[in-house]
Amino acid sequence: MLLCIDCGNTNTVFSIWDGERFLCTLRTSTHHSRTADAYFTWFSTLIKHYGIETDITEVIISSTVPRVVFNLRVFADRFFNCRPLVVGKPECLLPHLPRVDAGTQVGPDRLVNTAAAFDRHGGDIIVVDFGTATTFDVVAADGAYVGGVIAPGVNLSLEALHMAAAALPHVDIAKPQKVVGTNTVACIQSGVFWGYVGLVKEICARIRSERDREMTIVATGGLAPLFQQSEDLFDRFEDDLTMHGLTVIHAYNKEQGTL
Numbered sequence: 001m002l003l004c005i006d007c008g009n010t011n012t013v014f015s016i017w018d019g020e021r022f023l024c025t026l027r028t029s030t031h032h033s034r035t036a037d038a039y040f041t042w043f044s045t046l047i048k049h050y051g052i053e054t055d056i057t058e059v060i061i062s063s064t065v066p067r068v069v070f071n072l073r074v075f076a077d078r079f080f081n082c083r084p085l086v087v088g089k090p091e092c093l094l095p096h097l098p099r100v101d102a103g104t105q106v107g108p109d110r111l112v113n114t115a116a117a118f119d120r121h122g123g124d125i126i127v128v129d130f131g132t133a134t135t136f137d138v139v140a141a142d143g144a145y146v147g148g149v150i151a152p153g154v155n156l157s158l159e160a161l162h163m164a165a166a167a168l169p170h171v172d173i174a175k176p177q178k179v180v181g182t183n184t185v186a187c188i189q190s191g192v193f194w195g196y197v198g199l200v201k202e203i204c205a206r207i208r209s210e211r212d213r214e215m216t217i218v219a220t221g222g223l224a225p226l227f228q229q230s231e232d233l234f235d236r237f238e239d240d241l242t243m244h245g246l247t248v249i250h251a252y253n254k255e256q257g258t259l
Contacts (some may be wrong), residue, residue: 003056003080004246005072007063008109009132014043015243016054022243024052032067036074058259059084060250062108062242085253087112087246095119095252096143106145109242110137115252116245117218118143121236124213126204128234129242130221132156134196136203138211149203154196154223161188175229193227200233 002017012030016023026046047054059076061084063069069086076084085092087108095115098106109129114137117125123141128134133156136149152160154173162170171185173192181187208215219227219234220241227233238244253259 001054001056001058002247002250003059003076004243004250005059005061005063005084006109006112006242006246007061007065007068007072009064012068013243015240015246016052016056017243017247022240023054024050025240025243030065030068032065032071034068034071036071036078039071039075040079056080056082058082058250060087060246061085062087062112062246064107064109085250085259087249091258092249093253093256093258094249096145098145099140100145100147107135110135110145110148112242112245112249113137113220114139114143114145114245115248116238116241119248120238120241120244121216121218124211124215126207126215126217127241128200128204128217128219128221128224130154130219130223130227134199136207138207138215149207151199151203154192158188158192161192173223173226175226197227197231197233200227204233 004015006013013027015025113127117127117139125139127137132153134151134153138146138148140146171188176190181190217234218236224237
């Protein structure tokens, strides 16, 4: 079985792939100081709780936090006796190489989302990922990542507003009943919610215009369903997009004989 690990700035997700489906998905907060032993204690306890029989022989990692990769490597080596494949490292081959400015390092999460979107939907895709940052990944007709957009994430914007303006409370993001708020919380929720709806619509429209073609918009990330409530912002929502991309990249490396 394959263990897929996606480490983001806020959360780290573990999913077990049996070759046909994901048996389970486990989530923990990201801490660079978490040791391999701590990962295994957490992981094995939850696996036992859910009654899942696992025989993990392979591991693939995507991490936007470089400092955690070492302990995740040790975790894979010590407890599953395997050398993990790490997206973004030279030994990890990609189905399609990105076409960006020379010297540019593309985030592993964006490479993984690109591979997943192309595998499921073909080319000419915009992937909107609602994570710590809200990212827009542009996938060309041939499956290559050709650039994108990075904006502050929704929760990051809310936290920054709360930290910078002492009189404003921290609020949870929700779709407001009206655009014009009649109390402080409603005003903040309206500004953030409709502000991000406008951001997504405008950026996607400009990407389509710049590339002069129709493009399918695929959304992922926990807040995507909330924004889809407003109007048809996205053509697809896929909460497992990143994990699917990890299986695609892993399978490609097996085909190429690097594993």
